[in-house]
Amino acid sequence: MNIRQLVMIVFATILSSSVFAARDVAVVTDSLYKEECSACHMAYQPGLLPARSWEKMMANLADHFGENAELGEKERKAITDYAMKNAADFSNFKRSVKIMRSLSASDVPLRITDTPYIKRKHHELSNRHVKDNPKVKSLSRCDACHTKADTGSYSEREIKVPGFGRWED
Amino acid sequence: MKKQLAYFLMLFWCISTQAAVVDDMLASYKADGASDFSASRGEVMWNKDYPDPDSAGKVRNCTTCHGKDLRAKGKHAKTGKVIDAIAPSVNSERFTDPKFIEKWFKRNCKWVLDRECTSQEKGDFLVYLRNK
Numbered sequence: 001m002n003i004r005q006l007v008m009i010v011f012a013t014i015l016s017s018s019v020f021a022a023r024d025v026a027v028v029t030d031s032l033y034k035e036e037c038s039a040c041h042m043a044y045q046p047g048l049l050p051a052r053s054w055e056k057m058m059a060n061l062a063d064h065f066g067e068n069a070e071l072g073e074k075e076r077k078a079i080t081d082y083a084m085k086n087a088a089d090f091s092n093f094k095r096s097v098k099i100m101r102s103l104s105a106s107d108v109p110l111r112i113t114d115t116p117y118i119k120r121k122h123h124e125l126s127n128r129h130v131k132d133n134p135k136v137k138s139l140s141r142c143d144a145c146h147t148k149a150d151t152g153s154y155s156e157r158e159i160k161v162p163g164f165g166r167w168e169d
Numbered sequence: 170m171k172k173q174l175a176y177f178l179m180l181f182w183c184i185s186t187q188a189a190v191v192d193d194m195l196a197s198y199k200a201d202g203a204s205d206f207s208a209s210r211g212e213v214m215w216n217k218d219y220p221d222p223d224s225a226g227k228v229r230n231c232t233t234c235h236g237k238d239l240r241a242k243g244k245h246a247k248t249g250k251v252i253d254a255i256a257p258s259v260n261s262e263r264f265t266d267p268k269f270i271e272k273w274f275k276r277n278c279k280w281v282l283d284r285e286c287t288s289q290e291k292g293d294f295l296v297y298l299r300n301k
Binding site for chain 1: 247276
């Protein structure tokens with residue numbers, strides 16, 4: 001293989017990964033958000049909930065789904081700001097749009113798994129895949145099955161349910 | 170040889186940062202009114218059970234998430250996320266960032282004890298854990 005071929009291959013790879021494998025939600029770019037929000041769980045992309053949800057959630061970190069996740073005020077504000085600006089209602093990414101479409105204007109879901117779109121996408125799963133599966137346990141562990149969740153990619157061909165393998169509808 | 174020296178210096182730097190950070194924190198707890206600190210008091214408290222407000226009959230303690238072995242990785246009780254070992258002997262990043270330490274004291278004391286820890290208690294924890 002000569003240099004020219006190599007360059008072509010590299011170029012084609014970059015092109016295909018950015019164009020054909022379009023992300024489902026925008027990837028997290030903020031380092032503070034990434035660090036703080038991934039301390040206990042995956043750093044869920046802001047594009048998975050509307051801004052009103054992030055605002056409400058970030059106002060009560062002392063009771064964050066039963067856990068204490070309090071931050072310093074400066075960090076709390078910066079993270080709220082980033083989450084709200086990159087929330088589903090301000091995103092053109094495929095899944096963000098679908099999540100927003102499934103909500104009515106008065107819905108303020110605090111759990112991503114409570115949004116109708118996400119619920120619908122997971123309705124075929126049973127307890128043996130999730131709740132009783134020791135490597136999954138909860139639908140909130142996106143990255144247990146979505147192998148590229150951290151890159152904002154949730155496509156079906158990337159799903160691998162631990163103990164069950166690839167998932168196909 | 171040069172590489173070895175670099176590793177040695179890095180290790181030394183980590184250990185000295187750790188010592189300085191913990192010493193500074195202990196000094197500020199004393200300024201806050203704490204008296205002498207005790208590793209054994211820290212150990213007792215580290216292993217003490219507190220009632221779990223979410224499920225009757227169950228208990229919480231520091232090892233619920235950090236694990237029984239201080240030199241091994243722990244696991245978040247709810248999310249299952251791996252928590253790096255707390256013992257500085259196996260985790261050189263431990264006790265090098267005062268802000269990080271205070272953040273987690275606040276969160277974890279509230280989770281386990283249902284209140285913030287006092288300066289005395291935090292100092293006892295630190296002198297217990299620093300040599301592990």
